[in-house]
Ligand SMILES: Nc1ncnc2c1ncn2[C@@H]1O[C@H](COP(=O)(O)OP(=O)(O)OP(=O)(O)O)[C@@H](O)[C@H]1O
């Protein structure tokens with residue numbers, strides 16, 4: 001007996017098997033190219049931050065932001081498409097699959113994708129000598145938390161809209177600012193005090209700080225449990241919203 | 253000129269109407285007396301708009317039951333309530349003896365649903381569409397593969413099995429959607445306009461497939477705009493209009509009640525008032541492009557038309573159909 005959640009996960013994996021080539025570049029190659037160019041190129045001019053070289057400093061940020069961007073990118077057109085064009089969720093709706101299975105199967109799929117990318121990235125950065133603490137092994141878990149904290153609300157958003165033009169707003173006003181001001185490329189303390197709260201409400205910032213504490217072996221700015229709790233809140237609120245959005249969308 | 257094809261429905265070579273096989277099927281199914289679908293005062297509203305306006309239904313195991321009606325009659329809204337994906341606004345509904353609100357998932361596990369709009373996965377292959385869907389019903393991987401191979405033959409899609417769904421023709425996609433609905437070996441199959449948009453050949457192939465299902469004792473519920481389809485496939489049907497049931501019975505009994513055995517279609521070269529001149533031959537129904545003459549005996553009626561010195565440009569004698577019933581019931585023709 002297959003659990004319906006597993007059946008939903010399998011369906012997404014079947015689809016991914018058809019389309020994986022398109023994602024290899026953005027999931028694996030791009031983050032590494034990024035490291036090479038920014039970390040080594042720009043890093044030469046920047047010098048050291050917080051007592052480490054720039055490459056080691058941005059590695060955890062790039063890892064968390066790759067998870068963040070993958071989770072958001074996956075949860076936009078695919079989700080809306082499965083309601084609007086493919087109607088894959090309508091197909092599931094006519095079977096014993098429940099909305100909780102749709103959401104669980106979907107998030108498991110995203111987690112699987114993010115985890116593979118995170119582990120590969122961790123290996124590559126280890127070879128570059130950018131990991132300074134054995135705690136680095138927990139960064140894939142942080143990436144998982146970031147992924148769910150981003151994917152759940154974005155999935156809910158995608159399930160609530162009628163037109164894909166809203167995604168441009170999401171990218172421009174949510175994803176790009178939260179990547180730029182989340183401590184990925186420079187410490188949040190360098191931001192004017194008035195802008196800093198923007199970072200605090202970005203799930204990415206919490207993920208970046210947790211990852212950085214792990215790879216460099218220091219303490220995060222807030223207690224680790226608080227960072228984790230913020231990410232969990234994003235995930236839970238996102239899930240509750242997503243459940244309601246799916247229900248509304250599928251009810252008639 | 254006589255339309256032989258139209259009369260040859262149950263003759264040698266023609267597909268037998270389902271009604272003739274229904275007795276055998278009921279015993280094959282062997283399910284208890286309880287109707288598979290039981291509805292009383294079923295209502296579906298969307299905001300202020302009432303799409304389904306208090307209908308009663310009883311569908312027994314082994315039956316082939318049809319909803320017939322024009323666009324917007326409420327057929328799909330009713331079908332979606334029966335398939336437990338949309339909740340009734342009010343009224344009583346029992347599917348397979350269970351309550352859709354409480355046991356939705358369990359009921360859906362025993363239904364096969366072919367929705368009006370295809371929702372296949374266009375990027376997956378034909379085979380993958382069947383196996384992934386089978387897994388939604390909790391079938392093991394081996395069982396899902398076995399069912400998939402059976403259904404590829406049933407849908408005559410074996411040559412296309414490894415190709416993507418996207419490039420398939422409309423008829424093939426429809427066949428795949430119907431095959432997919434059978435993947436869990438359902439007790440009740442719900443088909444919303446299974447053949448709309450298909451060419452006659454594709455439609456006949458689908459009828460033949462549905463006919464086989466019916467012979468195996470599967471309970472079928474379908475909606476259609478097509479009178480011939482309802483006549484071919486349904487033991488019993490309801491005619492819906494404006495969210496209500498306006499008539500019900502077997503195709504034969506509806507025709508007997510609301511029409512005559514034969515209908516003569518007359519076309520005249522000019523716009524003169526021929527309806528008046530036809531009075532007394534039978535009931536006359538003038539349509540924009542032709543005049544219908546309802547008669548016990550079509551040939552006799554045509555003879556009488558000629559005896560009165562009328563010279564229609566074309567004459568067609570055909571068996572009365574559900575189209576005529578609908579026209580009689582609602583005063584409107586069915587256009588699809
Ligand atoms: N989700 C919905 N929201 C609002 N109105 C709806 C919805 N679904 C159906 N309707 C309306 O309910 C009425 C009945 O629709 P339904 O789809 O049941 O008709 P139908 O008999 O299946 O028609 P067709 O032959 O065109 O498929 C229509 O007027 C339709 O616009």
Ligand SMILES: [Mg+2]
Pocket residue numbers: 327328329368444
């Ligand atoms: Mg419909």
